[in-house]
Amino acid sequence: MSEPMILRARVQAPVKEVRNALTDPALLRVWLAEHAEVSLPDRFAFWGRDTPEGDAPHQRLLHADDHTVRIAWTLDGVETTAELGVEEETPDSTIVTVSQTHFDHREAIEESSIRGVLQTYWCLALANLAEHFEGRDLTPRVDFTSSGxxxxxxxxxxxxxxxxxxxxxxxxxxxxxxxxxxxxxxxxxxxxxxxxxxxxxxxxxxxxxxxxxxxxxxxxxxxxxxxxxxxxxxxxxxxxxxxxRPPYAAWAGNLSGLSELRRYHEVPAWQPIWLS
Missing domain, CATH: 3.30.530.20 (START domain)
Known part of the structure; x- marks a missing residue:
């Protein structure tokens, strides 16, 4: 299996508040998914129209602590692993890292598996997490049930x-x-x-x-x-x-780009949320 895909983004909020947003079901319904249920240390699930294969929850909680949430997520019949981590950058900013296994750029380009959306799906999710803490209107999410x-x-x-x-x-x-x-x-x-x-x-x-x-x-x-x-x-x-057929991977990438376009014009002394 190839190395996991890794994304890193800066969120303008204290680390404890961001960690709470990763596990509070009400907040998850704001920035991540239409539906979410969390009961640590046993359950972490999200589903709905804006989740790939979101007809039902397909996640299984593997680990959760003060800085990390790790889940198994079955997509297109394959169990992938996603990990969300937080680390303090300053008292008022947090670095959020998403690590995701079983992502293949070829599947994204060919739209041959729903797993091809994973990179841009998480990019859009992190963009909306950042917008939530900035008090900004969130960017529309992908509706995986629609071709419009x-x-x-x-x-x-x-x-x-x-x-x-x-x-x-x-x-x-x-x-x-x-x-x-x-x-x-x-x-x-x-x-x-x-x-x-x-x-x-x-x-x-x-x-x-x-x-x-x-x-x-x-x-x-x-x-x-x-x-x-x-x-x-x-x-x-x-x-x-x-x-x-709907190019959901490309569309999610365009939406995450749309989020940054708005910030580019509206945030004073703009810097992208993304880190190398």
Whole structure:
């Protein structure tokens, strides 16, 4: 088995409060899942529309202490292991680490197993955990029961600023946290990892300043950002369509990116929540 996938994020809250958010069922229902039941040291379960294979709880608690929760989580017939850990960074900030076994990038790209969503699923969950403690509106979660991939948020910035941050390669690379190179014109290339590293870049289909950007991603469909401005704010709607089957892994990644895009525009002296 390959090495576990590891994610690390900074949450602006004391470590005891963050640890409580990892085990309090009412708080888990805020940032993680539609349904949650926790009774330590015996039970830790979550399920619902926004959980992969969330028709019923498929978790088994393996270990819990003041800094760690470890669960077995059966997905697509395979028992994986997920571990959530907290460590104090400062009295007012906490580093949260998620370790997840049985994640394969190939399964994410091919959408060949629900386990392919695990990385972006946890990215979105951690983004919402951070937003919860910042007192911000949470980013919409993935509905794994629906093929309608659509999310709308309001950003406290003008459409001109938001649109520029969607088409400027340097800005997108900053808030998305991954090198992206964009040719900002209709027919231009949109390359994950940069034009020199992406042999099959996406294509810009529509580019209407301050109103719409549409990208053809190939097998995972067509992605669009639609902007409406009012009183210096932007209503941003993100849609994914034109696919044979819902690309949930990519959609969860887009949603976690949407969370950071909002923070990029709204948080003073913004820094990404993600740590190497």
């Amino acid at each position: 991939l659509r999310a709308t948020v309001t950003i406290d910035a003008a459409p001109s600023a938001v649109f520029e941050s969607l088409i400027d390669s340097e800005a997108v690379t900053r808030w998305f946290g991954y090198p992206i190179e964009i040719e900002p014109h209709v027919g231009g290339r949109y390359a994950m990892g940069g034009l020199d590293n992406d042999p099959h870049p996406a294509k810009v289909l529509e580019l209407e300043p301050e109103r719409r950007l549409t990208i053809d991603w190939g097998p995972v469909g067509i992605g669009s950002w639609e902007l409406e401005g009012s009183e210096g704010r932007t209503r941003l709607t993100m849609v994914q369509s034109g696919f044979d």
